Amino acid sequence: MLPVACEDPAGYADRSRRFADVPAGDGSRHAITVHRPASLSGIVGTEQTPQGQPVEVSCATCHEVLRPPPELPTSARTLGGPHSGLRFEHGSNECRSCHDPERYDRLRLASGESVPMTDALRLCAQCHGTQHRDWLHGAHGGMNGHWDLTRGPRLRNHCVDCHDPHAPAFPRFRPMPPPPDAPRRRADHG
């Protein structure tokens, strides 16, 4: 068979319509921001502001005062005060695997370095290297915004957005309803 003469396979009569006119960028890129879950800076109480917003009390409000801190419990069961009812199911970890025993509103890395709660991602990373590596490459944890950083910014989810540090298994839940024609049909047919 003769090769078909076809210099522009997409065949646009008006060749200027073939591609978008994207202005050449100046090489600058928008930022990737990591979402900061509110649970890393305080606890949300049952009280409400006059505007009906739940009151958030920062960890420091109480823990600056509670010094020296009470003994770290060995399990969540003995936990009292405003934190009672904490569910703990995170492998063989102990409270002190993560919390700084000197200051509960801070975390402690394996190296002994004390870091603010907002650095929790570094803590997760040191025990979950695989997921952290995948996360760094966008292959775990999801995102919002732009795939093309020359066009706009990107927002990454934090590990703690999806995993409760004390019971990190991803929750099970009800799916959105099935398509109305689904019970009669299987993978095939429109």
Next chain:
Amino acid sequence: MDEKPTRRVALKVLGATLGAAAFERALSPLRELSEITSVGDFMQKHYRELSRDEMNAVLRRLEDETQQRYGREVTIRDVRPTEGVQFAYALNLSVCIGCRRCVDACHVENNHDRPTHQSYIRVLEMTSGSMDMEQGNTGYDHTVPAEGKFYMPVQCQQCENPPCTKVCPVEATWQEPDGIVVVDYNWCIGCRYCEAACPYHARRFNWHKPEIPAAEINPDQSYLSNRIRPQGVVEKCTFCLHRTREGRLPACLEACPTGARVFGNVLDPNSDIRWVLENKRVFVLKEELGTRPRFFYFFDV
């Protein structure tokens, strides 16, 4: 071929090869349509034949028609691909839990028919160990993920070697330079050959005029993607080209609560999608057919 076939010529050719009865069946949607097709629709040239000015005139006309038929002011743009960009999509089956949020996001973003809850995505509930998508069940309705199951969302695979475009008798569907397979809904005659040719069941036919309350219409629309489709034409996933060709992520990716989806430009060696293709053991559906999908799946190992 140096001249694009007109619809009229193609209809004649089709009639000759198919025989009268089959021809009539194939065209019945078109016949039913003729009453509601405006003169402007019928006189319109093929998308690729339009100059910029003609394209703009078509867009304004379609915006007016949407206003009249659906009571909503919308913007319909002609969003073209960017040179040096080819899209690919990957999905982590270890993480997907089958919640159908992507299905719903597609429904909303792409102005699908509300009563049938149409969407370009179907999620198959699969039995661990099996990879045969024909065995998947789309009708599950229980807490997810279920024990012993995994979940596989399937949408258009934007094949590099698409069987669907080849069977179109009027060239109403084709592959764009960034890899997206598109449909000119104003050129499609509704014969559904492409739907039958797709091994992934990814194309949909509009049996009825899509119904959407004005308030629910997504007014950010494009000609080749999410504008409200006419009755009697075939539609399909376009990787949300009205978003992605402008650098944004597809709606189904943003809606995923598990972070299972990875999207980007495969020609960019530093992109997330390239990292996945190079570092995960990715596979494609029905590889043996030689369709070369741009949609990849992987498990964490």
